[in-house]
Amino acid sequence: MSLHHSDDPRLWNLNAELGLLGLRDDALTRREMIRTSVLGTAGLLLTGGAAAAATRANPTVVATAARPAKAKSVIQIWLWGGPCHLDTFDPKPDAGNDYCGPLRTAIPTNVTGIQIGESLPLLAKQADKYSLIRGMTHGINGHETAAYTVQTGRPSGRDVFPGVGAVVSLFKGYDAGYKGLLPPYIVLTELQGRFSESGFLGTRYKPFATGGDPGASRFVVEGVVAQGISDERQRSRREFLHRLNTFDRAMSSGDPRLAALAQCERDAYEMILGDAGKVFDLAQEKDDVRERYGRNTFGQSCLMARRLVERGVPYVTINYKGWDTHKQHFPIMRRKLPELDRGVASLLQDLAQRGLLSTTIVWTGGEFGRTPRVQWEAPWNGGRGHWGKAFSALVAGGGFRGGHVLGSTDPKGEEVTNHPVHPSELIAGMYDLLGIDPEARLPHPEGRDVRAIPNASDGVREPGRLAQIM
Amino acid sequence: MVAAGFANESIQAAAAQPDPLPNPFVAPAAAAPMTDLDRTVFSRLEKLGIEPADICSDAVFVRRAFLDVIGTLPTAAEVRQFLQERRPDKRRALIDRLLARDEFTEYWTMKWSDLLRVKAEFPINLWPNAAQAYHRWIRTAVRDNLPYDEFARSLLTANGSNFRVGPVNFYRAVQNKDPVGLARVVGLTFMGVRVEKWPAEQQAALAVFFSRVGFKATGEWKEEIVYFDAAKPLPAEARRAPLPDGKVIDLAADSDSRQVFANWLLAPENPWFARAVVNRTWSWLLGRGIVHEPDDFRADNPAVNPELLAYLERELRAAKYDLKQLFRLILNSRTYQLSSIARSKHPQAEANFAFYAIRRLDAEVLIDALNQITGTTERYSSAIPEPFTFIPEDQRSISLPDGSITSSFLETFGRPARDSGLEAERNNRIDANQRLHLLNSTQVQRKIENGGKLQALLRARTGPREVLDSLFLTILSRPPTDDERAAVQDYARSNAGDMRVAMQDLAWALINSAEFLHRH
Numbered sequence: 005m006s007l008h009h010s011d012d013p014r015l016w017n018l019n020a021e022l023g024l025l026g027l028r029d030d031a032l033t034r035r036e037m038i039r040t041s042v043l044g045t046a047g048l049l050l051t052g053g054a055a056a057a058a059t060r061a062n063p064t065v066v067a068t069a070a071r072p073a074k075a076k077s078v079i080q081i082w083l084w085g086g087p088c089h090l091d092t093f094d095p096k097p098d099a100g101n102d103y104c105g106p107l108r109t110a111i112p113t114n115v116t117g118i119q120i121g122e123s124l125p126l127l128a129k130q131a132d133k134y135s136l137i138r139g140m141t142h143g144i145n146g147h148e149t150a151a152y153t154v155q156t157g158r159p160s161g162r163d164v165f166p167g168v169g170a171v172v173s174l175f176k177g178y179d180a181g182y183k184g185l186l187p188p189y190i191v192l193t194e195l196q197g198r199f200s201e202s203g204f205l206g207t208r209y210k211p212f213a214t215g216g217d218p219g220a221s222r223f224v225v226e227g228v229v230a231q232g233i234s235d236e237r238q239r240s241r242r243e244f245l246h247r248l249n250t251f252d253r254a255m256s257s258g259d260p261r262l263a264a265l266a267q268c269e270r271d272a273y274e275m276i277l278g279d280a281g282k283v284f285d286l287a288q289e290k291d292d293v294r295e296r297y298g299r300n301t302f303g304q305s306c307l308m309a310r311r312l313v314e315r316g317v318p319y320v321t322i323n324y325k326g327w328d329t330h331k332q333h334f335p336i337m338r339r340k341l342p343e344l345d346r347g348v349a350s351l352l353q354d355l356a357q358r359g360l361l362s363t364t365i366v367w368t369g370g371e372f373g374r375t376p377r378v379q380w381e382a383p384w385n386g387g388r389g390h391w392g393k394a395f396s397a398l399v400a401g402g403g404f405r406g407g408h409v410l411g412s413t414d415p416k417g418e419e420v421t422n423h424p425v426h427p428s429e430l431i432a433g434m435y436d437l438l439g440i441d442p443e444a445r446l447p448h449p450e451g452r453d454v455r456a457i458p459n460a461s462d463g464v465r466e467p468g469r470l471a472q473i474m
Numbered sequence: 475m476v477a478a479g480f481a482n483e484s485i486q487a488a489a490a491q492p493d494p495l496p497n498p499f500v501a502p503a504a505a506a507p508m509t510d511l512d513r514t515v516f517s518r519l520e521k522l523g524i525e526p527a528d529i530c531s532d533a534v535f536v537r538r539a540f541l542d543v544i545g546t547l548p549t550a551a552e553v554r555q556f557l558q559e560r561r562p563d564k565r566r567a568l569i570d571r572l573l574a575r576d577e578f579t580e581y582w583t584m585k586w587s588d589l590l591r592v593k594a595e596f597p598i599n600l601w602p603n604a605a606q607a608y609h610r611w612i613r614t615a616v617r618d619n620l621p622y623d624e625f626a627r628s629l630l631t632a633n634g635s636n637f638r639v640g641p642v643n644f645y646r647a648v649q650n651k652d653p654v655g656l657a658r659v660v661g662l663t664f665m666g667v668r669v670e671k672w673p674a675e676q677q678a679a680l681a682v683f684f685s686r687v688g689f690k691a692t693g694e695w696k697e698e699i700v701y702f703d704a705a706k707p708l709p710a711e712a713r714r715a716p717l718p719d720g721k722v723i724d725l726a727a728d729s730d731s732r733q734v735f736a737n738w739l740l741a742p743e744n745p746w747f748a749r750a751v752v753n754r755t756w757s758w759l760l761g762r763g764i765v766h767e768p769d770d771f772r773a774d775n776p777a778v779n780p781e782l783l784a785y786l787e788r789e790l791r792a793a794k795y796d797l798k799q800l801f802r803l804i805l806n807s808r809t810y811q812l813s814s815i816a817r818s819k820h821p822q823a824e825a826n827f828a829f830y831a832i833r834r835l836d837a838e839v840l841i842d843a844l845n846q847i848t849g850t851t852e853r854y855s856s857a858i859p860e861p862f863t864f865i866p867e868d869q870r871s872i873s874l875p876d877g878s879i880t881s882s883f884l885e886t887f888g889r890p891a892r893d894s895g896l897e898a899e900r901n902n903r904i905d906a907n908q909r910l911h912l913l914n915s916t917q918v919q920r921k922i923e924n925g926g927k928l929q930a931l932l933r934a935r936t937g938p939r940e941v942l943d944s945l946f947l948t949i950l951s952r953p954p955t956d957d958e959r960a961a962v963q964d965y966a967r968s969n970a971g972d973m974r975v976a977m978q979d980l981a982w983a984l985i986n987s988a989e990f991l992h993r994h
Contacts, residue, residue, distance in 0.1 A: 146596075148595060148596030148597075149596060149597075152596065152597070160596070160597050160649070161597075161649060161650065163649075163894075164597055164649075164891065164893045164894075187906070187907065194882065195882060195885060197880040197882075197885075199596050199597065199891075200885070200891045200893075204893075204894075206901055207888050207901040207903065207905060208903075208905065210885070210886070210907070212907050212910075213882060213886075215882070215915075215916075224916065226910075226911065226915045226916060226917070227907070227910030227911045227913070227914050227915045228910065228914065230914045230915075230916065230919055231916070233914075233919070237975070237979070238914075240965075240968065240969075240979075241979040241982060241983060244961070244965045244979060244980075244983050245982075245983040245986055245987065247961045247964075247965075248958055248961055248983050248984065248987060249987070249988070250498070250955055250957065250958060250989070251499070251987065251988055251989035251994065252988050252989075254497050254499050254815055255814070255815055255832075255988075256815075257815065257816045257819065259816075259832065261832055261833070261834070261903075261904070261992070262832075262988055264903065264904055265904050265909070265988055265991070268904050268905060268906045268908070268909035269909050269913070271906040271909070272906055272909040272910040272913050272914070273913075275906075275910055276910070276913065276914050449894075449896060449898060450668055450670055450671070450896075451671070452670070
């Protein structure tokens with residue numbers, strides 16, 4: 005694939021080309037290159053170069069002409085446990101029974117030349133909307149450490165870094181002027197639990213976990229929907245609570261902690277009684293829409309995620325458990341893959357139809373892949389272990405191109421042979437699309453200088469690792 | 475039916491009998507004696523022109539002392555007993571009783587386990603057996619009131635298996651086991667300093683003392699021996715090692731440099747060790763350090779009241795590092811017993827302890843209190859490693875040994891991750907998620923609707939007035955005021971259709987009051 009045939013100027017390797025023209029300025033970051041190129045509309049290299057020169061002459065141009073973020077929201081579909089890349093997005097039909105088991109067929113997609121696993125026929129029809137990164141790698145085989153590295157972009161070390169959701173919540177949430185009544189970072193339905201999503205950023209950037217089951221006849225969001233309590237009773241008991249405020253009246257000193265409590269109560273009632281909480285009422289969706297997503301917890305979570313980003317929530321995680329298939333791998337895949345297929349395919353299609361896909365990143369993957377060679381021996385009897393050396397991720401929307409494959413693995417799916425991508429590079433790519441300043445810092449509790457975007461010290465080989473699909 | 479009585483018969487005190495305490499939070503007469511400790515606090519307040527708060531009422535005191543000393547809400551019976559006691563030194567007597575209770579051990583073991591990072595899994599990765607051994611050791615030390623200098627020496631110098639010798643896990647409970655990483659943890663824990671803020675050469679100098687901590691595996695899975703590894707090279711220039719106070723020590727090649735460091739740290743003239751722990755203790759009880767943050771001693775972060783800090787330090791040394799004695803000293807002070815209702819709007823009032831600063835209940839204390847009120851339990855388990863660990867249902871949350879045990883409630887309410895050992899890891903600030911959970915979650919609603927103890931209280935055949943008293947004493951640790959009785963009666967009338975619901979809403983409202991949610 006030649007990048008130069010693209011009609012998207014952002015895909016050209018401007019740095020190199022400006023260099024050829026003698027216009028390259030090493031002080032310019034890649035992002036400034038991109039910004040300056042976007043200033044031009046038709047003219048290509050010269051426009052970029054001229055704009056870069058203008059930028060140098062008047063640095064404020066960069067600030068005022070900052071490239072608007074392409075992506076406004078992220079839906080992270082987290083396949084907790086680690087899905088097998090061979091059975092999903094990186095099929096190896098020629099590797100034989102020891103690698104494929106019963107899932108031995110790769111199927112064509114609606115993009116010529118791209119094939120995916122046989123259990124994902126609906127996603128095959130949406131391949132023009134997503135790119136597959138087949139060279140994901142970090143080499144870590146422990147769940148917690150791998151999950152941490154994939155979601156923070158950092159190796160485990162002295163600090164516990166915040167995950168992508170918390171960082172997006174920091175830069176796109178309340179601190180950045182987010183005015184939504186829904187929390188800026190929502191998890192469907194449970195926290196991952198083994199490490200803190202918000203890391204050293206602390207509780208303020210923790211996600212709101214809905215609890216409940218979107219697949220149930222009523223999605224009882226913990227805290228928002230109280231079954232058996234009418235709105236009228238909600239209102240009257242709230243008044244009662246306010247009348248029993250002997251302590252608050254005695255304090256009457258404007259204690260900041262009481263003021264914070266009162267503000268939190270107002271916010272909470274926006275969810276309980278105000279319009280904000282109505283977003284969780286899936287009965288507002290037509291039956292055929294609900295069917296299309298699949299009438300199960302995962303499918304309805306995908307639908308729920310669409311409703312949330314429609315209302316401007318910057319970050320939604322769906323924690324989809326059950327991918328740690330050491331035993332019973334293939335029977336479980338036969339059950340789960342159709343759910344995954346239906347949910348994600350419908351989500352992509354629906355987002356696209358509603359014009360939301362261009363501003364919503366959909367990121368699907370787990371903490372690692374699984375052993376390409378099936379463990380037929382006891383005690384696994386047809387299971388797959390952990391495999392951090394090579395795995396896949398699906399990315400779509402929000403500036404990610406559709407219909408591309410980045411990188412590849414060997415014929416057995418064991419090693420990355422071409423264009424390896426470390427999780428930090430995927431995260432850096434997403435932050436770029438979200439318009440998070442590459443120089444932005446995270447507030448560190450000990451005051452250390454910490455960049456939001458994982459950098460060389462975190463294992464990033466070079467910036468722009470995902471340029472071909474952005 | 476008793477509950478119906480709320481709406482029908484008067485549950486207010488006879489109109490002629492006025493509420494004895496218009497404000498149930500302050501004492502009618504300032505009764506607490508002035509101690510030496512108080513003189514340092516009050517003279518500072520006087521200098522600043524800050525008027526201190528009144529003394530808190532007995533009802534406030536009993537609740538505060540229970541929550542602060544044993545992390546446990548008093549029961550209605552315990553409150554009644556204290557309020558009815560007539561002896562003039564009853565506050566002192568209560569403090570002594572609390573310091574002797576089992577929950578003291580549980581609660582302060584939890585606190586030390588936060589700071590010493592007792593966590594089996596990521597990122598501390600002690601492993602469950604080792605986390606249990608570490609926790610058991612801390613628990614025994616707290617129970618036996620091991621003098622704090624001995625406590626520190628054990629942690630700093632222990633050798634042996636992580637499964638058998640609890641304190642060796644101190645050097646394992648870090649994310650970075652290189653000498654600088656260990657030095658930072660030692661500095662934070664025992665000196666209350668952020669070593670990472672020191673100049674690099676000072677960090678390196680301190681690291682020398684921890685450069686020969688060895689870790690080796692055994693034949694047993696995940697077992698690790700921590701020991702002094704004399705085989706690790708000690709560069710010649712490192713042998714004359716400067717200590718943080720500038721004193722230079724000759725580190726003989728074969729002597730355990732951890733011992734050398736401990737001898738220096740625990741010497742009576744050491745300017746960090748006692749000061750750091752008295753400041754921590756003060757902040758645990760008063761909500762704020764004399765140096766604040768309590769674990770961030772720096773030249774440019776001075777103590778707000780140096781005399782107070784020096785006084786406490788002297789007292790701790792005189793008491794031979796008996797931390798319970800330090801608790802007793804602080805708890806019996808007038809300063810500790812001030813009301814949370816400020817009498818001065820001076821911006822420095824809180825930092826100078828002119829009133830008792832309110833703070834939200836700790837996550838574990840809050841869920842335990844909800845369980846105690848309603849007669850319910852929590853189910854805790856850990857899925858790693860197999861076979862799963864299930865915690866007995868009647869075990870209190872304050873006595874959970876391992877920070878890896880997953881709990882959405884505890885995480886939502888700011889339980890520390892036990893990743894860094896920083897005091898600030900515990901987050902007791904309220905947020906909207908927490909508010910939503912308390913106001914309207916199934917978890918809390920179910921406790922109120924189905925909790926056997928609360929339901930039995932609401933159905934008691936004693937009469938509505940007594941039921942109301944019990945409910946207030948159970949949740950707010952004080953009897954209701956006349957205003958509150960009237961409010962309850964009005965609410966009951968407007969909900970005459972379903973008294974059961976009205977009474978549940980009362981319990982709900984009290985649980986959601988600022989008064990319940992805070993130590994005050």
